[in-house]
Amino acid sequence: MLLSWVIAGMISLPVTAAYLWLGHWIMWKIPILHGPVFIPSNDASTDLMLKMAQLQEGERLADLGSGNGKIVIAAAQKGALSDGFENSPTLVYQSRKKIKNAGLTHQARIYLKSFWSADLSQYDVITLYTSVATMPKLEQKLLRELKPGARVVSNTFAFPHWPCEKQRGNIFLYLRK
Numbered sequence: 626m627l628l629s630w631v632i633a634g635m636i637s638l639p640v641t642a643a644y645l646w647l648g649h650w651i652m653w654k655i656p657i658l659h660g661p662v663f664i665p666s667n668d669a670s671t672d673l674m675l676k677m678a679q680l681q682e683g684e685r686l687a688d689l690g691s692g693n694g695k696i697v698i699a700a701a702q703k704g705a706l707s708d709g710f711e712n713s714p715t716l717v718y719q720s721r722k723k724i725k726n727a728g729l730t731h732q733a734r735i736y737l738k739s740f741w742s743a744d745l746s747q748y749d750v751i752t753l754y755t756s757v758a759t760m761p762k763l764e765q766k767l768l769r770e771l772k773p774g775a776r777v778v779s780n781t782f783a784f785p786h787w788p789c790e791k792q793r794g795n796i797f798l799y800l801r802k
Protein backbone atom coordinates (compact mmCIF):
# COMPACT_ATOMS: atom_id res chain seq x y z
CA MET A 626 0.00 0.00 0.00
CA LEU A 627 2.73 2.46 1.05
CA LEU A 628 4.73 1.54 -2.04
CA SER A 629 1.80 2.34 -4.34
CA TRP A 630 1.45 5.79 -2.69
CA VAL A 631 5.16 6.42 -3.19
CA ILE A 632 4.95 5.36 -6.84
CA ALA A 633 1.81 7.51 -7.37
CA GLY A 634 3.65 10.47 -5.81
CA MET A 635 6.69 9.90 -7.99
CA ILE A 636 4.54 9.99 -11.10
CA SER A 637 2.08 12.75 -10.17
CA LEU A 638 4.58 15.30 -8.84
CA PRO A 639 6.56 15.68 -12.08
CA VAL A 640 3.32 15.65 -14.09
CA THR A 641 1.89 18.46 -11.93
CA ALA A 642 5.13 20.44 -12.17
CA ALA A 643 5.18 20.04 -15.96
CA TYR A 644 1.53 21.12 -16.15
CA LEU A 645 2.21 24.27 -14.07
CA TRP A 646 5.31 25.11 -16.08
CA LEU A 647 3.40 24.70 -19.36
CA GLY A 648 0.54 26.91 -18.09
CA HIS A 649 3.02 29.60 -17.08
CA TRP A 650 4.87 29.35 -20.38
CA ILE A 651 1.60 29.72 -22.37
CA MET A 652 0.59 32.77 -20.27
CA TRP A 653 3.85 34.53 -21.06
CA LYS A 654 3.91 33.55 -24.74
CA ILE A 655 0.45 34.95 -25.51
CA PRO A 656 0.42 38.74 -25.00
CA ILE A 657 -3.38 39.01 -24.60
CA LEU A 658 -3.08 36.85 -21.47
CA HIS A 659 -0.53 39.05 -19.74
CA GLY A 660 0.20 42.18 -21.82
CA PRO A 661 3.69 43.66 -22.00
CA VAL A 662 5.74 43.82 -18.82
CA PHE A 663 3.88 45.45 -15.95
CA ILE A 664 5.80 48.08 -13.97
CA PRO A 665 3.61 50.39 -11.87
CA SER A 666 4.29 54.12 -11.65
CA ASN A 667 5.80 54.84 -8.26
CA ASP A 668 3.99 57.02 -5.70
CA ALA A 669 5.97 60.17 -6.53
CA SER A 670 5.38 59.80 -10.28
CA THR A 671 1.68 59.12 -9.75
CA ASP A 672 1.30 62.29 -7.66
CA LEU A 673 3.33 64.35 -10.11
CA MET A 674 1.38 63.10 -13.14
CA LEU A 675 -1.97 64.07 -11.60
CA LYS A 676 -0.57 67.40 -10.40
CA MET A 677 0.92 68.29 -13.81
CA ALA A 678 -2.38 67.37 -15.51
CA GLN A 679 -4.16 69.76 -13.11
CA LEU A 680 -6.88 67.18 -12.71
CA GLN A 681 -10.11 68.76 -11.46
CA GLU A 682 -12.94 67.16 -9.53
CA GLY A 683 -15.54 65.74 -11.93
CA GLU A 684 -13.15 65.52 -14.88
CA ARG A 685 -12.78 62.27 -16.83
CA LEU A 686 -9.42 60.52 -16.82
CA ALA A 687 -8.28 57.42 -18.70
CA ASP A 688 -5.14 55.47 -17.89
CA LEU A 689 -3.98 53.59 -20.99
CA GLY A 690 -2.60 50.29 -19.75
CA SER A 691 -3.89 50.67 -16.21
CA GLY A 692 -1.85 47.87 -14.63
CA ASN A 693 -2.93 47.30 -11.03
CA GLY A 694 -5.20 50.35 -11.10
CA LYS A 695 -2.91 52.62 -9.10
CA ILE A 696 -3.42 55.77 -11.20
CA VAL A 697 -7.13 55.10 -11.76
CA ILE A 698 -7.63 54.83 -8.00
CA ALA A 699 -5.49 57.89 -7.19
CA ALA A 700 -7.48 59.95 -9.72
CA ALA A 701 -10.83 58.75 -8.35
CA GLN A 702 -9.67 59.67 -4.85
CA LYS A 703 -9.15 63.21 -6.16
CA GLY A 704 -12.78 63.29 -7.32
CA ALA A 705 -12.28 62.39 -11.00
CA LEU A 706 -14.30 59.84 -12.95
CA SER A 707 -11.54 57.51 -13.97
CA ASP A 708 -11.32 54.62 -16.38
CA GLY A 709 -8.53 52.16 -16.97
CA PHE A 710 -7.93 50.11 -20.12
CA GLU A 711 -5.88 47.01 -19.48
CA ASN A 712 -5.40 43.86 -21.52
CA SER A 713 -4.11 41.57 -18.80
CA PRO A 714 -7.01 39.67 -17.16
CA THR A 715 -5.08 39.13 -13.92
CA LEU A 716 -4.29 42.85 -13.56
CA VAL A 717 -7.90 43.73 -14.39
CA TYR A 718 -9.07 41.34 -11.68
CA GLN A 719 -6.62 42.79 -9.13
CA SER A 720 -7.46 46.40 -9.91
CA ARG A 721 -11.22 45.84 -9.84
CA LYS A 722 -10.80 44.22 -6.43
CA LYS A 723 -8.76 47.20 -5.18
CA ILE A 724 -11.40 49.62 -6.48
CA LYS A 725 -14.13 47.69 -4.69
CA ASN A 726 -12.15 47.58 -1.44
CA ALA A 727 -11.54 51.32 -1.67
CA GLY A 728 -15.29 51.95 -2.12
CA LEU A 729 -14.75 53.67 -5.47
CA THR A 730 -16.91 51.54 -7.81
CA HIS A 731 -19.15 54.52 -8.64
CA GLN A 732 -16.16 56.57 -9.81
CA ALA A 733 -13.60 54.15 -11.22
CA ARG A 734 -13.92 51.44 -13.86
CA ILE A 735 -11.47 49.07 -15.46
CA TYR A 736 -12.11 47.70 -18.94
CA LEU A 737 -10.55 44.43 -20.03
CA LYS A 738 -9.73 45.85 -23.42
CA SER A 739 -6.84 47.10 -25.51
CA PHE A 740 -6.51 50.87 -25.35
CA TRP A 741 -6.10 50.82 -29.14
CA SER A 742 -9.80 50.08 -29.45
CA ALA A 743 -10.93 52.62 -26.83
CA ASP A 744 -12.69 55.82 -27.89
CA LEU A 745 -10.77 58.58 -26.10
CA SER A 746 -12.84 61.55 -27.27
CA GLN A 747 -14.68 61.97 -23.96
CA TYR A 748 -11.61 62.30 -21.71
CA ASP A 749 -10.10 65.45 -20.19
CA VAL A 750 -6.91 63.75 -19.01
CA ILE A 751 -5.01 60.76 -20.35
CA THR A 752 -2.21 59.11 -18.40
CA LEU A 753 0.19 56.57 -19.82
CA TYR A 754 3.31 54.60 -19.08
CA THR A 755 3.83 52.44 -22.13
CA SER A 756 6.97 51.92 -24.23
CA VAL A 757 9.14 53.66 -26.82
CA ALA A 758 7.67 51.52 -29.58
CA THR A 759 4.08 52.51 -28.72
CA MET A 760 4.55 56.29 -28.66
CA PRO A 761 4.47 57.15 -32.41
CA LYS A 762 1.16 55.36 -33.04
CA LEU A 763 -0.31 56.54 -29.75
CA GLU A 764 0.59 60.14 -30.62
CA GLN A 765 -1.49 59.85 -33.81
CA LYS A 766 -4.45 58.27 -32.02
CA LEU A 767 -4.48 60.92 -29.27
CA LEU A 768 -4.18 63.86 -31.67
CA ARG A 769 -6.99 62.38 -33.78
CA GLU A 770 -9.40 61.64 -30.93
CA LEU A 771 -8.84 64.05 -28.03
CA LYS A 772 -10.91 67.20 -27.64
CA PRO A 773 -9.20 70.62 -27.45
CA GLY A 774 -8.03 71.33 -23.92
CA ALA A 775 -7.37 67.67 -23.09
CA ARG A 776 -4.09 66.94 -21.30
CA VAL A 777 -1.85 63.92 -21.68
CA VAL A 778 0.75 62.96 -19.10
CA SER A 779 3.31 60.33 -19.95
CA ASN A 780 5.62 58.59 -17.54
CA THR A 781 9.14 58.14 -18.97
CA PHE A 782 8.33 58.12 -22.70
CA ALA A 783 7.98 61.22 -24.91
CA PHE A 784 6.07 61.52 -28.19
CA PRO A 785 8.30 61.80 -31.26
CA HIS A 786 6.66 64.91 -32.82
CA TRP A 787 4.17 66.47 -30.40
CA PRO A 788 6.04 69.18 -28.42
CA CYS A 789 5.55 68.83 -24.68
CA GLU A 790 4.26 71.76 -22.62
CA LYS A 791 6.28 70.84 -19.58
CA GLN A 792 8.74 68.22 -18.41
CA ARG A 793 9.52 67.45 -14.79
CA GLY A 794 12.06 64.69 -14.39
CA ASN A 795 10.73 61.78 -16.41
CA ILE A 796 7.14 63.04 -16.63
CA PHE A 797 5.97 64.77 -19.84
CA LEU A 798 2.85 66.93 -20.15
CA TYR A 799 1.08 67.50 -23.50
CA LEU A 800 -1.85 69.72 -24.34
CA ARG A 801 -4.33 69.04 -27.16
CA LYS A 802 -4.78 72.54 -28.63
Ligand SMILES: C[S@@+](CC[C@H](N)C(=O)[O-])C[C@H]1O[C@@H](n2cnc3c(N)ncnc32)[C@H](O)[C@@H]1O
Pocket residue numbers: 659660661662663664665666688689690691692693694695696710711712713716738739740741753754755780
Ligand atom coordinates in the same frame (compact mmCIF):
# COMPACT_ATOMS: atom_id res chain seq x y z
C1 LIG B 1 4.28 50.01 -17.38
S1 LIG B 1 2.65 49.39 -16.96
C2 LIG B 1 1.89 50.87 -16.32
C3 LIG B 1 0.70 50.63 -15.42
C4 LIG B 1 0.01 51.88 -14.91
N1 LIG B 1 -0.41 52.74 -15.98
C5 LIG B 1 0.91 52.66 -13.99
O1 LIG B 1 1.47 53.68 -14.45
O2 LIG B 1 1.08 52.25 -12.83
C6 LIG B 1 1.93 49.21 -18.60
C7 LIG B 1 0.63 48.46 -18.60
O3 LIG B 1 0.05 48.57 -19.89
C8 LIG B 1 -0.61 47.35 -20.20
N2 LIG B 1 -0.79 47.33 -21.66
C9 LIG B 1 0.17 47.30 -22.60
N3 LIG B 1 -0.37 47.36 -23.85
C10 LIG B 1 -1.71 47.46 -23.67
C11 LIG B 1 -2.82 47.60 -24.56
N4 LIG B 1 -2.64 47.63 -25.90
N5 LIG B 1 -4.05 47.71 -24.04
C12 LIG B 1 -4.25 47.69 -22.69
N6 LIG B 1 -3.23 47.54 -21.79
C13 LIG B 1 -1.97 47.45 -22.28
C14 LIG B 1 0.31 46.30 -19.60
O4 LIG B 1 -0.35 45.08 -19.38
C15 LIG B 1 0.77 46.96 -18.31
O5 LIG B 1 -0.09 46.64 -17.25
